[in-house]
Amino acid sequence: MRILIFGASGRTGQVLDSVARQSGYEVLAPAHAECPLEQSRQLSDYVLASGAGVVVNCAAISGLEACAADPLQAHLVNAVAPAAMALACRHTGARFVHLSTDYVLDGRRAGVKDEGAKCRPINCYGESKREGELQTLEALPGAVVARVSWVCGNPARPSFIESTVMRALEGQPLAAVADKFSYPTAAEDIARAVLALAAGDYGGIVHLTSSGEPLSWWHCATLALQAAVEQGALAAAPPVQQQQLDGVPFFREPRPRHTAMDTTLLTAGLGIAMPTARQTISNAVEKLLRYRAAAAHVSQRFGTRGFTIDNLRLTN
Numbered sequence: 001m002r003i004l005i006f007g008a009s010g011r012t013g014q015v016l017d018s019v020a021r022q023s024g025y026e027v028l029a030p031a032h033a034e035c036p037l038e039q040s041r042q043l044s045d046y047v048l049a050s051g052a053g054v055v056v057n058c059a060a061i062s063g064l065e066a067c068a069a070d071p072l073q074a075h076l077v078n079a080v081a082p083a084a085m086a087l088a089c090r091h092t093g094a095r096f097v098h099l100s101t102d103y104v105l106d107g108r109r110a111g112v113k114d115e116g117a118k119c120r121p122i123n124c125y126g127e128s129k130r131e132g133e134l135q136t137l138e139a140l141p142g143a144v145v146a147r148v149s150w151v152c153g154n155p156a157r158p159s160f161i162e163s164t165v166m167r168a169l170e171g172q173p174l175a176a177v178a179d180k181f182s183y184p185t186a187a188e189d190i191a192r193a194v195l196a197l198a199a200g201d202y203g204g205i206v207h208l209t210s211s212g213e214p215l216s217w218w219h220c221a222t223l224a225l226q227a228a229v230e231q232g233a234l235a236a237a238p239p240v241q242q243q244q245l246d247g248v249p250f251f252r253e254p255r256p257r258h259t260a261m262d263t264t265l266l267t268a269g270l271g272i273a274m275p276t277a278r279q280t281i282s283n284a285v286e287k288l289l290r291y292r293a294a295a296a297h298v299s300q301r302f303g304t305r306g307f308t309i310d311n312l313r314l315t316n
């Protein structure tokens with residue numbers, strides 16, 4: 001079956017592309033320039049002509065500050081585009097899975113939230129993503145809107161978990177926010193769950209994250225360093241300075257504090273297993289270390305010219 005993936009150059013999309021190929025899909029993955037999502041007509045025509053049985057939208061303007069700097073573009077890409085994809089899928093009969101975010105929640109209350117929790121985004125990114133959820137489901141009620149959080153596990157597109165370990169390996173000082181909580185989620189687990197959701201018949205919102213005790217970025221960073229010690233990359237875990245969310249100077253947009261999402265619907269309801277947050281972090285570190293070792297091997301063997309860590313792809 002053919003799968004059409006938007007945003008296949010991004011952190012999640014890259015991994016979905018690989019996992020879908022490994023799972024036997026024929027992948028169609030238009031680059032940004034080939035199908036700019038703010039061009040609704042071109043986008044609809046692309047989906048209609050694609051012959052895809054499954055369409056997955058991993059594309060977004062996912063930077064909070066970027067969304068605030070250009071709210072119209074954020075609305076066009078994060079809200080209007082998925083609705084156009086959904087409408088086109090209604091015509092073709094394709095299954096549509098759209099990725100959304102925990103940032104549709106306001107995060108004021110501690111604890112995990114299920115799919116029925118009230119949405120009240122507190123920044124432009126969250127507003128555009130919430131609008132995308134609503135417009136997608138209005139255009140195609142059978143679509144799947146999968147909310148993910150803190151995507152990690154793609155060493156070619158490092159998240160804060162990989163960055164923490166890389167900084168520690170370089171002996172740089174470490175600091176992380178200790179008063180904001182959610183779940184890290186591996187791109188590969190998202191990819192496998194997305195394919196399972198596409199193969200099923202569920203329609204609506206579903207929370208797609210790891211599980212366990214909600215973690216702060218600081219807690220994630222310390223667990224990542226512990227994993228690096230256990231896996232032999234560091235002799236001892238260096239200290240990580242605790243930061244307050246309100247004290248991060250380059251965060252110009254507000255971030256919700258408590259956005260850990262309940263995954264009972266995904267796991268118990270739809271039978272799609274997800275690892276715990278701790279296991280997710282350990283797996284991400286293992287993947288990063290293997291990736292770095294492979295990159296070092298290649299540059300030792302062939303020289304570094306023309307070969308950077310970014311153009312090495314490891315899929316598992």
Ligand SMILES: NC(=O)c1ccc[n+]([C@@H]2O[C@H](COP(=O)([O-])OP(=O)(O)OC[C@H]3O[C@@H](n4cnc5c(N)ncnc54)[C@H](OP(=O)(O)O)[C@@H]3O)[C@@H](O)[C@H]2O)c1
Binds near residue numbers: 009037060063102
């Ligand atoms: N990363 C996270 O921690 C996180 C957390 C919660 C939710 N999410 C959601 O998960 C999904 C995937 O996120 P991600 O972090 O993997 O994304 P990402 O790395 O930021 O990648 C975004 C993708 O969208 C493409 N794109 C952006 N603007 C476009 C446009 N105008 N036309 C066509 N393509 C465009 C990008 O292409 P170019 O790079 O070529 O521009 C890239 O392939 C998104 O829906 C995001 O909101 C992510």
